[in-house]
Amino acid sequence: MSDLAAIDRYLETHLDDSIAELKRYAAQPSIAAQGRGMGECARLVEAMLARRGFRCEIMPTAGAEVVVAERAGAGERTLLIYNHYDVQPPEPFELWTSPPFEPVVRDGRLFGRGVSDDKGHLTARLLAIDALLAAGDELPCRIKFVVEGEEEIGSVHLPEFVRRQRQRLAADACLWEFGYVDHRDVPLMHAGLRGICYVELSVRTATLDVHSGLGGSIFPNAAWRLTWALATLKDAHERIRIPGFYDAVKPPSPRDRELMAALPDAADEYRERYGLAGFLRGMTGGVALRLAEVFEPTCTICGLTSGYQGAGSKTVLPALASAKVDFRLVPDQTPAEVLRQLRAHLDAAGFPDVAIEFLGGGPPGRTDPDHPFVRLVADTATPVFGMPMQVVPMVGGSGPNHAFIHELGVPVATAGFGYPDTRAHAPDENLRLDLYLKHARHVARLIRAFAAAR
Amino acid sequence: MSDLAAIDRYLETHLDDSIAELKRYAAQPSIAAQGRGMGECARLVEAMLARRGFRCEIMPTAGAEVVVAERAGAGERTLLIYNHYDVQPPEPFELWTSPPFEPVVRDGRLFGRGVSDDKGHLTARLLAIDALLAAGDELPCRIKFVVEGEEEIGSVHLPEFVRRQRQRLAADACLWEFGYVDHRDVPLMHAGLRGICYVELSVRTATLDVHSGLGGSIFPNAAWRLTWALATLKDAHERIRIPGFYDAVKPPSPRDRELMAALPDAADEYRERYGLAGFLRGMTGGVALRLAEVFEPTCTICGLTSGYQGAGSKTVLPALASAKVDFRLVPDQTPAEVLRQLRAHLDAAGFPDVAIEFLGGGPPGRTDPDHPFVRLVADTATPVFGMPMQVVPMVGGSGPNHAFIHELGVPVATAGFGYPDTRAHAPDENLRLDLYLKHARHVARLIRAFAAAR
Numbered sequence: 001m002s003d004l005a006a007i008d009r010y011l012e013t014h015l016d017d018s019i020a021e022l023k024r025y026a027a028q029p030s031i032a033a034q035g036r037g038m039g040e041c042a043r044l045v046e047a048m049l050a051r052r053g054f055r056c057e058i059m060p061t062a063g064a065e066v067v068v069a070e071r072a073g074a075g076e077r078t079l080l081i082y083n084h085y086d087v088q089p090p091e092p093f094e095l096w097t098s099p100p101f102e103p104v105v106r107d108g109r110l111f112g113r114g115v116s117d118d119k120g121h122l123t124a125r126l127l128a129i130d131a132l133l134a135a136g137d138e139l140p141c142r143i144k145f146v147v148e149g150e151e152e153i154g155s156v157h158l159p160e161f162v163r164r165q166r167q168r169l170a171a172d173a174c175l176w177e178f179g180y181v182d183h184r185d186v187p188l189m190h191a192g193l194r195g196i197c198y199v200e201l202s203v204r205t206a207t208l209d210v211h212s213g214l215g216g217s218i219f220p221n222a223a224w225r226l227t228w229a230l231a232t233l234k235d236a237h238e239r240i241r242i243p244g245f246y247d248a249v250k251p252p253s254p255r256d257r258e259l260m261a262a263l264p265d266a267a268d269e270y271r272e273r274y275g276l277a278g279f280l281r282g283m284t285g286g287v288a289l290r291l292a293e294v295f296e297p298t299c300t301i302c303g304l305t306s307g308y309q310g311a312g313s314k315t316v317l318p319a320l321a322s323a324k325v326d327f328r329l330v331p332d333q334t335p336a337e338v339l340r341q342l343r344a345h346l347d348a349a350g351f352p353d354v355a356i357e358f359l360g361g362g363p364p365g366r367t368d369p370d371h372p373f374v375r376l377v378a379d380t381a382t383p384v385f386g387m388p389m390q391v392v393p394m395v396g397g398s399g400p401n402h403a404f405i406h407e408l409g410v411p412v413a414t415a416g417f418g419y420p421d422t423r424a425h426a427p428d429e430n431l432r433l434d435l436y437l438k439h440a441r442h443v444a445r446l447i448r449a450f451a452a453a454r
Numbered sequence: 455m456s457d458l459a460a461i462d463r464y465l466e467t468h469l470d471d472s473i474a475e476l477k478r479y480a481a482q483p484s485i486a487a488q489g490r491g492m493g494e495c496a497r498l499v500e501a502m503l504a505r506r507g508f509r510c511e512i513m514p515t516a517g518a519e520v521v522v523a524e525r526a527g528a529g530e531r532t533l534l535i536y537n538h539y540d541v542q543p544p545e546p547f548e549l550w551t552s553p554p555f556e557p558v559v560r561d562g563r564l565f566g567r568g569v570s571d572d573k574g575h576l577t578a579r580l581l582a583i584d585a586l587l588a589a590g591d592e593l594p595c596r597i598k599f600v601v602e603g604e605e606e607i608g609s610v611h612l613p614e615f616v617r618r619q620r621q622r623l624a625a626d627a628c629l630w631e632f633g634y635v636d637h638r639d640v641p642l643m644h645a646g647l648r649g650i651c652y653v654e655l656s657v658r659t660a661t662l663d664v665h666s667g668l669g670g671s672i673f674p675n676a677a678w679r680l681t682w683a684l685a686t687l688k689d690a691h692e693r694i695r696i697p698g699f700y701d702a703v704k705p706p707s708p709r710d711r712e713l714m715a716a717l718p719d720a721a722d723e724y725r726e727r728y729g730l731a732g733f734l735r736g737m738t739g740g741v742a743l744r745l746a747e748v749f750e751p752t753c754t755i756c757g758l759t760s761g762y763q764g765a766g767s768k769t770v771l772p773a774l775a776s777a778k779v780d781f782r783l784v785p786d787q788t789p790a791e792v793l794r795q796l797r798a799h800l801d802a803a804g805f806p807d808v809a810i811e812f813l814g815g816g817p818p819g820r821t822d823p824d825h826p827f828v829r830l831v832a833d834t835a836t837p838v839f840g841m842p843m844q845v846v847p848m849v850g851g852s853g854p855n856h857a858f859i860h861e862l863g864v865p866v867a868t869a870g871f872g873y874p875d876t877r878a879h880a881p882d883e884n885l886r887l888d889l890y891l892k893h894a895r896h897v898a899r900l901i902r903a904f905a906a907a908r
Contacts, residue, residue: 033766089768095662153767194667198767207729208549211879213648213851216752216782217692218733218743219724223755223777224688231685234678236804238671270673274773275661279672289672298670301677302770307757308778312487313607313652313813314543315780315852316756316879319728323677324762326769328670350690359767397667398769425665425770 003135004445010131011440018127018440019110019433021048023103026112026119032086032153038064041085045122045147052129054145059165061157064149068168073139075451080144080171080410083122084151087114088425095427109430116431117424118177121416122147124436125175128443140451144171151177151399154198154360159403166407173373173450174404175443179416181435182390183269187381187442190395190414191374192366194294195329195402197338198302200357201229202322209307212315222321223306229351230323233342234299238280242345245297248332252295256393259369260294261287263392269420294394298328324359328398335361365402367411369393376453377413380446384438389415415442457589458899464585465894472581472894473564473887475502477557480566480573486540486607492518495539499576499601506583508599513619515611518603522622527593529905534598534625534864537576538605541568542879549881563884570885571878572631575870576601578890579629582897594905598625605631605853608652608814613857620861627827627904628858629897633870635889637723641839641896643832644849644868646820648748649783649856651792652756654811655683656776663761666769673771677760680775683805687779687796688753692734696799699751702786706749710847713823714748715741717846723874748848752782778813782852789815819856821865823847830907831867834900838892843869869896 025048030041042065046056054069064086090100090113098104103112110120132139146169148158162169181187205220215221234240252260267285270276283289302325307318327338339358346354367374369391378389401412417435418424479502484495496519500510508523518540544554544567552558557566564574586593600623602612616623635641659674669675688694706714721739724730737743756779761772781792793812800808821828823845832843855866871889872878 033764033768035765089762089764091762091764152769196667196769198769200767205730208877209880210728211851212752212754212756212780213650213782213849214747215728216754216780216850217750218737218747219728219730220732220734221754223758226758227681227684227755228690230681236682274664274669274673276659276673278674280674283672293668293672296671298666300666300670300675300769300771301681301761302666302768303761303763303772304677304680304758304775305763307755308543308545309757309759310487310543310545311489312543313654313778313780314487314756314879315606315650315652315754317754318757321758324767326666326670326767328667395667396670397665423662425768426663 007131007135007444008441010134011127011437011444014127014130015433015437018123019105022110022115022120022123025123026103026115027101029101030086030114030149031089032064032150033089038086038149042067042149045085048126049145052126052133061161063157066149066161067145067147068165069145071139071143073141073143073451075141077451077454078142078144078171079447079450080146080169080174081125082174082404083145083147083177084118084149085147086149086152087117087119088152092427097428108433110433111428111430113429116418116422116429118151120431120436121178124417124440125443127440128447131444132447140448143447144169154196155362155400156360158400159362162403162407169408171408171410174408174410174412176401176412176414177399178418179414180418182264183266183420184264186387187385187389189374189378189389189391191369191391192394193364193399193401194394194396195333195335195362195364196398197327197329197335197361198359199325199342200322200359201226201325202320202355202357203229203353204320206319209319210317212317215317219317221317223318225351225353226306226321226323229346229349229354230301232345232349232351240297240299242341244341245338248337249297250331252291255369256295257291259391259393260290263290263390273420294396295330297330297333300326302326328396329364331364331366334363362398362400363402365405365412366394367405367413371411373411374413376449377415377446380449381415381442383445384441415439415446461585461589461898462895464588465581465891465898468581468584469887469891472577473559476564476569476574476577479577480557480568481555483555484540484603485543486518486604487543492540492603496521496603499539502580503599506580506587515615517611520603520612520615521599521601522619523599525593525597527595527597527905529595531905531908532596532598532625533901533904534600534623534628535579536628536858537599537601537631538572538603539601540603540606541571542606546881551882562887564887565882565884567883570872570876570883572605574885574890575632578871578894579897581894582901585898586901594902597901598623608650609816609854610814612854613816613861616857616861623862625862625864628862628864628866630855630866630868631853632872633868634872636718637720637874638718640841641835641843643828643843643845645823645828645845646848647818647853647855648848648850649787649789649816649818650852651781651783651789651815652813653779653796654776654813655680655779656774656809656811657683657807658774660773663773664771666771669771675771676775677772679805679807680760680777683800683803683808684755684777686799686803686805694751694753696795698795699792702791703751704785706745709823710749711745713845713847714744717744717844727874748850749784751784751787754780756780782850783818785818785820788817816852816854817856819859819866820848821859821867825865827865828867830903831869831900834903835869835896837899838895869893869900
């Protein structure tokens with residue numbers, strides 16, 4: 001039996017153990033937005049890594065703790081693996097088929113908050129490491145982990161942490177927290193991430209709510225102030241109206257367009273999965289939709305709150321209103337500049353009363369889609385998936401890859417088991433067991449290939 | 455001891471009993487918007503009226519039950535008294551000093567949901583009736599009560615009920631559910647009420663919420679659709695932009711202006727009580743503010759709901775968004791016409807996807823401010839308050855007075871113990887015990903004077 005056959009056999013026979021480990025990990029709530037269960041979860045991660053012989057440390061930041069771990073290997077190269085132990089809030093609870101923090105397998109899928117984003121990616125990688133350690137006495141190369149607890153709230157403190165721990169995190173390349181297969185089960189590599197600037201806008205017009213019969217025609221109304229202020233941010237043609245917002249936007253390069261054109265059309269898939277009547281600005285699919293999806297910045301209302309929200313009617317004039325808004329940023333936009341532009345715009349548009357609270361974010365980051373590490377990660381997928389990963393120069397989501405690329409100077413490549421119905425950030429988040437196993441097989445191969453390369 | 459002195463003495467010595475009765479009544483939740491405790495509360499009302507020798511009946515409607523009661527008197531005339539047993543939802547609970555359904559006296563005030571609007575008005579009137587019955591064997595005139603359970607949700611079924619029960623409710627005049635003193639403790643009479651059209655606007659853009667990193671630049675967003683649709687309803691200059699909305703509006707008459715000009719300026723009072731930086735459209739007070747307050751129609755956002763509303767950030771693109779909106783109407787606007795105009799406007803403005811649900815309402819109604827019954831109610835206040843009630847031709851709130859005026863053909867006059875800090879519809883709703891007693895004294899006098907007049 002060859003080395004690789006033994007490794008694959010190990011992965012298959014230990015899949016159930018790995019899923020059991022993931023169930024324990026995902027049963028521990030760790031909701032960064034609500035500060036719930038964070039310390040407990042960091043200690044679970046530490047224990048899982050220590051069990052594999054990693055030297056671990058739980059390190060403080062001004063926010064959630066970061067788990068850093070390291071284990072030497074036979075080769076001289078160092079692979080840094082980035083994951084996060086925090087998850088999105090589980091609400092709305094009533095739309096979950098089973099409770100979000102009681103992970104359960106149904107029809108070949110594991111359901112639970114965080115099983116896909118991102119706890120399962122850590123345990124699948126640990127399964128690959130277990131297989132490598134079972135096949136030899138030591139790892140093929142040095143492996144470092146950095147597992148943070150604020151990814152879902154914009155990785156507020158990670159860039160500063162990476163900057164300070166530059167020596168400790170030094171590596172030759174970085175494997176990112178997640179990855180996806182598309183609706184054809186073709187594995188995708190995402191070589192860039194959009195940035196994000198997440199804010200809460202709020203207005204207060206009075207010290208208490210007022211009977212709407214009294215104040216309706218003469219008192220300021222916080223909900224109206226917020227509505228009008230929001231309406232100045234983006235028009236119904238989806239044009240963001242904040243002066244200067246598009247100035248720093250770099251259009252996709254010819255190589256970017258070439259890579260995007262090689263991707264399949266997901267339009268029908270999206271329409272069906274999300275029950276959409278259509279796409280914005282009359283787009284119907286094709287490369288235009290794909291380019292818009294990832295190479296354009298956004299302004300998204302993520303939540304609205306004001307006044308009475310119960311059943312039936314309550315005649316109240318709200319004293320307070322707020323909106324959660326996220327801006328997805330593309331090179332070379334930065335959160336700091338967007339915040340400055342937003343404040344200036346609201347002031348100029350007559351809304352100095354609308355307060356802005358920055359809830360987190362970071363700039364976009366890209367690795368050259370033709371970088372040798374990107375190629376290595378893509379090519380080692382071939383024996384597992386029957387084809388190499390398809391390289392996508394940019395993805396719509398965000399993460400702190402900017403700090404890794406620019407502070408540590410490493411290429412960043414993604415790989416993972418996400419798939420179109422994985423429901424990250426939504427009720428019934430889940431992973432497919434078959435893809436979970438494939439990811440472990442892929443990671444085992446890429447670690448070996450990475451150790452051997454130079 | 456004169457009759458009146460004996461009546462006043464009775465009212466004073468039985469005030470505590472009446473407040474105890476009110477506490478039991480207000481401890482029974484009866485939240486029409488949430489359908490909570492309605493049947494139980496109707497039975498409490500029936501029992502209170504039956505205890506005074508009224509012949510009672512609890513009558514069904516397509517919504518909440520109506521309590522109708524009648525007791526003959528010495529005189530031939532009939533006074534109809536309108537009250538309601540439903541209350542506003544108590545939320546937000548955390549802003550109440552004591553629990554909303556555990557009424558308690560502090561510093562000469564009784565606190566609890568509904569004590570002012572409108573349960574205390576019923577018990578204060580029953581206290582006056584008790585005093586009249588103690589002073590003589592029978593009432594001075596026939597008295598009828600109609601106590602409904604849907605006033606706080608727009609009296610959806612009452613107009614139809616009044617129409618059908620025209621004979622049973624026949625009367626010579628109607629005393630309305632509430633009344634106020636102003637910030638100088640001057641009693642006010644409100645001879646007209648604005649109408650109301652309360653709607654919920656909602657948009658659905660997908661079958662489930664989407665990760666904002668995926669859909670932000672290509673998927674429709676329900677919160678944006680709602681924001682843009684709302685922004686077309688009214689501009690930041692407070693002009694309602696629904697075509698035809700102002701067509702039926704009758705400006706105030708010279709007599710209306712004269713009566714409004716005689717009122718004191720409440721601007722400073724409003725500023726201080728509600729912590730306002732200023733009023734809409736640069737108004738600072740005076741008759742302009744008073745006229746705007748009651749003779750202009752409104753479009754008020756009462757509530758906004760969409761997406762994530764918890765702590766911190768959640769990167770979600772909402773599939774669903776909704777707003778509660780109330781329109782206050784002035785003569786001769788009608789809810790039916792406003793609904794028609796609203797639908798036509800949203801369709802024309804590009805928002806056929808915004809659904810309208812009518813949650814209740816009714817047209818405005820006015821009684822001639824110089825009607826003899828209005829004068830009688832105003833003048834009988836003099837011995838109690840040291841001055842007659844000041845007649846206000848129109849008030850900003852709403853109620854089903856249109857049906858009484860136009861179906862029963864009776865004049866409608868208001869009187870009550872509300873005061874500027876009564877916090878109707880808000881946390882810490884309360885009544886002042888001194889004003890409660892004054893209202894009972896006033897009602898005893900007006901019933902006697904009404905019976906004697908012709």
